[in-house]
Amino acid sequence: MTTSQWNYSLTWWDASDNFVTTRVIENKDVDSIPLFTDQGSGEVNQMILKLNCLNGAYITQTNSGLTPIIDQFDKFNLIATDGLGGSYDRNFEVIRLIPAEDAATGTSLEIHCLGNEWYTQNIHYSKPFYFTTAFPVGQDIGDSYNANKGTLQPLMINHDVDYIPATSQGNQLP
Secondary structure (H helix, E strand, O other): OOOOOOOOEEEEEEEEHHHOOOOOOOOHHEEEEEEEEOOOOOOEEEEEEEEOHHHHHOOOOOOOOOOOOOOOOOOEEEEEOOOOOOOOEEEEEEEEEEEEEEOOOOOEEEEEEEEHHHHHHHHOOOOOOOOOOOOHHHHHHHHHHHHHOOOOOOOOOOOOOEEEEOEEEOOOOO
């Protein structure tokens, strides 16, 4: 049983113009956010978002551009508070879009998203390292990723410096 009231803010970024265009998604357009995770164990964060797409909102330009068209690779930022002091702030990338229409709920769009950390779990890397520690291996993997990433992929930073607890940034490998 839920004992607190959740409040949220949802912001969309457009991948087609290198994330310059942003828009706050109005609460009235959000049917539900049935899933958003906060993984700390190396698993990828994920979010499922269901939007009300009345009159083609978020799917087509039939609404005179009042709402953006959401496409794969666009990004969302979800900020949520649980009413008891807990907060959540994560960025997600759109992976899959599932439009639906039925008589009961009308037109809707189910959006499946993954956290930006999923890029680091899709690095294909094979290079032998002999007689070294994990730190230079992690540094080399990050350098290889940055050298080969696409234009819409995030840049990996601070993978080549020691971990700094105050900023929670850096390479924590020994």
